[in-house]
Amino acid sequence: MSGVPLNVGSLTATVGGVQQPELLDAAVVRAWVSTAARALAEARAEIDRVNVFPVADGDTGTNMYLTIRDAAAAVRVAPADAGGARLLRLAARAALLGARGNSGVILSEWLRGLTVAATRGDSLAIALDTAARTARRAVAHPAPGTILTAAESAAAAARHAEAGGMVGPAGAAARLSTTDAACRGAREAALRSVGALEPLRAAGVLDAGACGLVLVLLSLAAAQRAAAEGVSGASGSIGPVLLDIDLRGHVGHAAPAPAAGGDDASSPDQGAASGGVRDAGRHEHEHGGVATDDVELMFVLERSASAADFSPGAVADALRADLDDVGSSVVVVGGGAEDGAGAGDADRSLWQAHVHTADLDAALGVARRWASRGAVSRVSVRHLAVPPDRWAVVVTTAAPALAAELARGGAVVVLDLDVPPTAADLVAAAVGAGAPRVLVLAPEALQPDPAGPGAEAADEPEAAPEIVRVVAPGDVHLVAGMSALAATLDDPREEDAGVPDAVGAVVAGLRVGGGPAVTVGAVVKRLVAGSPTAIVTLLPDDDVPDATVEVLASRAAAVSDGADVVVMRTGRPGDHVAIGVEPLHADAAEGRA
Known part of the structure; x- marks a missing residue:
């Protein structure tokens, strides 16, 4: 040429x-x-x-x-x-x-x-x-x-x-x-x-x-x-x-496989994923070598370019070493404006961090430590062994332990760890969820506009995913919504068009409360009064003793006439317990009778 x-x-x-x-x-x-x-x-x-x-x-x-x-x-x-x-x-x-x-x-x-x-x-x-x-x-x-x-x-x-x-x-x-x-x-x-x-x-x-x-x-x-x-x-x-x-x-x-211990053969993931080509683009991840408890954590770190504790050039190395201690597939990219790459502006530098880990709490501990040296945003968690079903789901929470549980249920979790997430962050998570339909469970203030910025891009041969919003004002609504979604997808009678309505009905019908652990026994009794109860969800903070949680769970089962009781720690410091009570649907109540 x-x-x-x-x-x-x-x-x-x-x-x-x-x-x-x-x-x-x-x-x-x-x-x-x-x-x-x-x-x-x-x-x-x-x-x-x-x-x-x-x-x-x-x-x-x-x-x-x-x-x-x-x-x-x-x-x-x-x-x-x-x-x-x-x-x-x-x-x-x-x-x-x-x-x-x-x-x-x-x-x-x-x-x-x-x-x-x-x-x-x-x-x-x-x-x-x-x-x-x-x-x-x-x-x-x-x-x-x-x-x-x-x-x-x-x-x-x-x-x-x-x-x-x-x-x-x-x-x-x-x-x-x-x-x-x-x-x-x-x-x-x-x-x-x-x-x-x-x-x-x-x-x-x-x-x-x-x-x-x-x-x-x-x-x-x-x-x-x-x-x-x-x-x-x-x-x-x-x-x-x-x-x-x-x-x-x-x-x-x-060619023969590289000898063990070679210069590039040190990846901790090497040999871990030996599954065959997947039919229809999917593979049983258990056969692909993905550990059943492995999740992917990603976050963005922003720091002052003039910070004295680490030079911008040293941040990536230090962050990479920290994440390498708690997981695998570690990649840290980015830098400061001093390298001419435009990763930040004149005063701020940006990095993106990625890790696969079986210990999300430890990995989040790394993110928290770096948040004390800068600002951590766009924190997302997804489970590596749970591909999207007919619907993908995006949720947002400030409870670290719930993030792991929700991810194991198949959600892409946008975590409020340091800098609160935005509606645009939820749109990005929805677009990247890998499914043609995405259900977003989030508070009203964070609900993305499906037709807003980021939902579509020109010059591309395919449409953006269908993003459907369900308002979930609290963590108990997220747990109930994920449970309802799983039940709805398992119901062969449910058409895709009816999934959001079914999930939305469960979330809207939830009765919620909470307070210090020593007072919530009475709150549970009040919430279950008046109608048969299907599920009672208890979300205790980390400072609530195990013995107290066991007493609360037993009391919830007793006052709700044998309803299922779900207990999930939030991973947050504190002595509060959030409560959600899902009423029993009429047809299920007749079956119990």
């Missing part, structure tokens, strides 16, 4: 007071992120089906798509006169804040590394190398054959093309040739990935994250090629970018 006449301007960026050509001009950046979002949207289900590492939770394609989608949304609303480097900074910041899952977080850091190099005025090959190295540093225990390997292979191919004079004179055409070389390098790494890790060998598939990165690079090449040929990068003007790879790989020709 080096001989194709260029119709793009010779835009420049000021680096150290010197005018230099921009790494990627604004038109290319706009077309790239939009094209990548469309490409990943098309391929997400196919990539999800082969996701077996680090855990077989079938969401790598979805997570990468949602992450780059947020980047595309930020670029789409950027000022028309924004240059390429500024657009990359906006995209990187949006990707960091919106990153989903292990693969999405790594992709956001790869994009941030590219942005650092673009801001410095580096060549494309050096930028790809910087992106690969920053992504690898973000992972506590990198493994071979993953998106990290594909990024490194792409960078190596790009460096070889530039160093060997294969790309011709400097300019947009040269950068396109460099990108084409990077695409080939990433593709070759993806094709080799089936032999790099035992879970991939056992399943006979390529690494899902590596394949997703190939699509991102192919989208960049398509955007550069369109600019070189004078084609507008507007929506729909660039043809679809497809992943021309057999994702099932070639097990019979796979």
